[in-house]
Amino acid sequence: MVAMATARGKGRKGEGRSVVAELEGALLRDAGTFPYFMLVAFEASGLPRFAALLALWPALRLMELMGRGDLALRAAAFVATAGVARAEVEAVARAVLPKFMADEVDPAAWAAFGACSGRRVVVTRMPRVLVERFAREHLGAHEVIGCELEFNPLRRSTGIVRGGGGDERVVADRVRALFADGDRPDIGMGRSESAALSFLPFCKEQLRPPFCEDDDDVAGQPRSPPFRPVIFHDGRLVCRPTPLMALVILLWFPLGVLVAFVRIAVGITLPIKIIPRIAPYFGGAVLVHGSPPPAVTGDSSASGVLFVCTHRTLMDPVVVATVLGRRRVAAVTYSISRLSEVLSPIPTVRLTRDRDVDAARMRAELSRGDVAVCPEGTTCREPFLLRFSALFAELSDRIVPVAMNYRVGLFHPTTARGWKALDPIFFFMNPRPVYEVTFLNQLLAEETCAAGKSAIDVANYVQRILAAKLGFECTNLTRKDKYRMLAGNDGVVNAKPATSAADPAWQRRVKEVLGFLLH
Numbered sequence: 271m272v273a274m275a276t277a278r279g280k281g282r283k284g285e286g287r288s289v290v291a292e293l294e295g296a297l298l299r300d301a302g303t304f305p306y307f308m309l310v311a312f313e314a315s316g317l318p319r320f321a322a323l324l325a326l327w328p329a330l331r332l333m334e335l336m337g338r339g340d341l342a343l344r345a346a347a348f349v350a351t352a353g354v355a356r357a358e359v360e361a362v363a364r365a366v367l368p369k370f371m372a373d374e375v376d377p378a379a380w381a382a383f384g385a386c387s388g389r390r391v392v393v394t395r396m397p398r399v400l401v402e403r404f405a406r407e408h409l410g411a412h413e414v415i416g417c418e419l420e421f422n423p424l425r426r427s428t429g430i431v432r433g434g435g436g437d438e439r440v441v442a443d444r445v446r447a448l449f450a451d452g453d454r455p456d457i458g459m460g461r462s463e464s465a466a467l468s469f470l471p472f473c474k475e476q477l478r479p480p481f482c483e484d485d486d487d488v489a490g491q492p493r494s495p496p497f498r499p500v501i502f503h504d505g506r507l508v509c510r511p512t513p514l515m516a517l518v519i520l521l522w523f524p525l526g527v528l529v530a531f532v533r534i535a536v537g538i539t540l541p542i543k544i545i546p547r548i549a550p551y552f553g554g555a556v557l558v559h560g561s562p563p564p565a566v567t568g569d570s571s572a573s574g575v576l577f578v579c580t581h582r583t584l585m586d587p588v589v590v591a592t593v594l595g596r597r598r599v600a601a602v603t604y605s606i607s608r609l610s611e612v613l614s615p616i617p618t619v620r621l622t623r624d625r626d627v628d629a630a631r632m633r634a635e636l637s638r639g640d641v642a643v644c645p646e647g648t649t650c651r652e653p654f655l656l657r658f659s660a661l662f663a664e665l666s667d668r669i670v671p672v673a674m675n676y677r678v679g680l681f682h683p684t685t686a687r688g689w690k691a692l693d694p695i696f697f698f699m700n701p702r703p704v705y706e707v708t709f710l711n712q713l714l715a716e717e718t719c720a721a722g723k724s725a726i727d728v729a730n731y732v733q734r735i736l737a738a739k740l741g742f743e744c745t746n747l748t749r750k751d752k753y754r755m756l757a758g759n760d761g762v763v764n765a766k767p768a769t770s771a772a773d774p775a776w777q778r779r780v781k782e783v784l785g786f787l788l789h
Contacts, residue, residue, distance in 0.1 A: 366504055397418065508681060574640040
């Protein structure tokens with residue numbers, strides 16, 4: 271008995287050992303796949319397909335209760351992806367799904383899976399294209415076994431899936447093929463009956479949830495590396511679209527659009543000073559902490575204050591101006607839509623990414639009044655701050671850091687792949703949008719470039735104190751890193767959208783108008 275216990279304890283050590291783990295229900299707490307197909311339907315196609323898949327859910331659930339889970343999965347995959355371009359499916363798998371999957375990771379399962387430094391294999395019931403990015407980059411998997419989503423020669427999904435999925439024999443054969451040298455996986459992790467009939471019997475040791483019942487069970491064992499968080503993600507939905515949450519989103523959407531337009535109209539027409547006071551009557555809130563510096567009055571030659579903000583949404587400078595009660599707070603921007611510029615209640619100044627030209631424009635605005643700048647260059651949804659551009663530190667010694675944050679319940683008000691002109695609308699579509707603004711103390715003279723500090727040192731210092739105030743983590747990631755990961759480009763918006771000469775004249779005109787308004 272002692273020898274067996276010792277061998278079992280040694281078997282739990284993950285050093286150099288291989289592992290095969292089921293994704294749904296083992297590595298992820300929830301065994302359901304329906305929410306991920308709902309995400310693909312919404313983000314790749316829009317609300318009509320989202321509604322169609324939700325209407326099909328009762329039939330899918332009935333299939334599962336009758337023991338035809340494989341048929342239910344194939345039906346969901348067909349409705350969610352049929353006719354969708356391969357690039358769109360891959361974009362959702364790259365930019366949207368990893369965040370929702372990461373939120374569902376079972377810490378105990380990750381501790382067991384991550385501690386294995388040998389070959390790691392993830393088995394999923396979903397199409398491999400939807401899972402592979404997350405499994406490789408965040409779970410550290412070397413191989414992903416799942417069904418394959420078919421695409422036609424035009425690179426559009428047929429909606430048909432083949433192989434893997436709920437076929438136990440196919441999964442078992444593919445796992446054995448990965449270990450064809452005669453070795454067997456050291457650890458198998460699974461929960462479902464499908465796992466028990468496919469790859470678990472092939473593994474030397476089988477683990478089932480709960481993986482770690484108490485701390486003594488893992489005492490003295492090698493610890494797994496920290497789970498790699500999702501820093502950048504895209505998509506409009508905040509909550510995982512379970513059937514109930516999807517129904518809430520679908521019912522709220524038309525009302526939310528109406529509420530958003532009412533809120534925007536009120537914000538544009540009423541005096542900016544009273545907006546924070548009336549926001550609660552329209553379902554929102556603006557929470558203010560700290561004391562901003564007073565506005566410069568009289569004929570003083572002093573330049574305006576440079577408010578350095580964390581960048582959470584497109585409306586950060588507008589919210590700062592609203593809290594200050596001043597319309598003369600210019601917002602410097604790189605690439606916002608024309609529609610956003612038209613609707614903005616404060617002046618906007620477009621920068622060119624030419625350092626000398628941008629510095630001259632910002633100095634000119636500071637000579638006229640206050641300026642709000644977001645040196646991250648792009649928004650970040652997660653509790654991380656991107657690297658601060660140092661340009662702002664060279665322009666003024668009157669620097670006030672401002673910690674910005676927001677809370678929403680249904681829709682994200684930022685996007686990397688979608689239409690940025692809709693960002694404010696999606697923010698105000700939330701039942702209770704909340705903005706939190708914290709003014710920090712103005713930097714002392716010895717903390718600025720006036721004391722001989724380099725602009726980079728000043729920028730890094732401001733980044734650190736803002737991160738500490740918000741409880742965020744500083745990173746060296748930049749705007750280019752975000753857009754390369756989420757959209758496959760550098761985030762530079764073209765001045766004129768590309769059009770095809772084969773398009774009819776009316777269609778080219780529509781594209782030009784949409785390009786002007788939305789980009």
